[in-house]
Amino acid sequence: MSFKQSSEPSQKPRLQQNRIPLKRLHAELMTKKARHISEDAPEKKENLEDWFSRFPDDILIHIISGLTLKEAARTSVLSSRWKYLWTFTTSLDFDKKVKYMSFPPDYKQSKYISWVNKVLELHRGSRINQFRICFRLDAKHKCNITNWVSTAIAKNVRNFELDLSPGTYDNYYEIPQECYKNLQSGCGLSGIKSLRSLTLCAVNVTGEVVEFFIHNCPLLENLRITQSPDLLSLKVVGSSIPLKCLDIQFCYSIKEIEISAPNLLSFKYIGQDINLHVGSLPQLVDVVFHVTPMVQKMHCIGSIVSYLPQLKTLELDGCNEVFAQFSQREFPKLMNLNISFTAANQETLLGLSFIMKACPFLEKLVLQVNILVDYIQVEKFEIVIILVEAC
Template identity: 45%
Template structure:
């Protein structure tokens, strides 16, 4: 029987109509920006209109960290060549006049210098806003390669009138395993009026850095593993977040009224808490912090915490490196200085612990009335961890949840043993109203 319903025919025509392609060009490009580069390129087969549309995307994120997880010594060269080909192919086809984000993230050393330098020119010529070069080595078995150095010739070209015009759009700069000097970084800091993020990691050439100026817009500053750094000066009213991980340096900090988030560490013999050391000048600003992360070295000796109050602190994180440690309860001394603390995170690496856990009677009860959430990452179920967990369950009167999460890199047997210890904790002393999450 023939269906002569005109409404049904109209409905079928509407279904067949490609309304998405009728959207304005800029909106279609914004949609593609939500996809990965490979996903955006695949849309070229949809229709003639979509064939070249992906070439106008303004986010060029060449993140291949997933590939790095499967890299071996035998495949490294092949994988690097594949990465070089991928970036070059996309850039040769790309047609956008401006770039919002340009990100390189792969294990490349100085032998690929010419390619990397060309990518820098390509990104800067299109007035990139967020720029990242990350060349952190993928595998630990490698001898440390000679890392890429930000070229002097590029730096000199940026100081020209044309170069200055191209970098003024920069908002974020990230350099990981890139040798870059303090002079070059200060050029970006003082000549990029919208720069609000600067991250530098593993730069051997960074000896000193000054971030000083009432007109600066910088909000986020990370300096990590720059092991030749000798001096750092901060005076930046806009600064919200500061992270430093590295050796003891000459450090000056003034005029940071908005500083809220601080992360401090330095490994063995470095900064952080351990052997009575702390990055001194930062302590003067502890009273205004909302989030604080500290690297802690624990051993058989007690930690000397700085005498300070943290009335605004809401989230405290300890990165714990423990060697022959007899107790974690020293950490609770710091909690007493944070009366309004709501979350405690412990990232634990315990290589050894003393066979005799220190008696808890040395640590009188102190009720933590606002602490609601505790995360113990790297939980292995050893006595020093269990002792701290019991202390928190007994003294955090507002506690709502306790997360115990073993390291995913451990063997399945080790992880299951940790989970079994966690379940014993749940059966023994879990107070009413507290949820225990075991990952």
């Protein structure tokens, strides 16, 4: 058993990719060069650029796409052939939230926008594997943001993330109606056919817009929406929907979610009380569910109780009402259980014992305990219990 104290929530998930440090790349090239060059044959010696340039452009661009934008741009000094290769990179990750932290907001935003516009102006590639905007922007930057969205779609983006958090209250960016109409046209539809992952943070979208992407992106597997005040309801229903992961967080205006998707593996919801309607979810194995206020939890979670026997991972808020709902059921496949308590007491822990009895193959139990003083959270403890030792 291990104890871990935490004062901050875990960081938001982000798109991951392999990064190749430029120094490591250079060292590997030098090693390969030494291996192929004999000291007693000086006439066969070639400089590093000539040796490495034997690779076709596609391979070099693939290597460059594993670098950060800053590292990729540095390769332009290697030789005349390399000068513009970086502009064909398929990875455009514009993450600079920390870089200008000590400067005024307007200056930071101006520098960030100039950087993105400059790179997109130079970019020559016809396709983009990853496009990521990660900076605090809002509706006053509407023109630039819309141009970025249009550029990414025109280049058949596969993984798209627009993270403008924390945004500006009552001034979130929203996709203009004209841009939405363009998406519905022939060119727009062809541009989103390659989309596999879509993340929108601090972006105002309606249920109509989200459902448009769900039903018109035949490869879309991951969808994440956070901080969208205009999202009032969402319907994810269809036998041909390829969606595997659905993540809805902090959309405090949403009242209703309906889900019936045969390929869905993971569902995450964090927010206020909603009407949750669940249809066919034969492959659902991972559920994260946190709802406030606490007294309304059972109203929401009752819809997914029938799917609990097939779950492998479950995370939710714990209270006696929740435990009572589960006390007569079994969880034959559940391996990871994460429960959050507020001011845990003897009764709550007794209720937890009912779930433990119903989980014969549980491998890991995580208890997050929130201690309140005058209704203010002052401390958060995490208790991790490993029930099965790794082989």
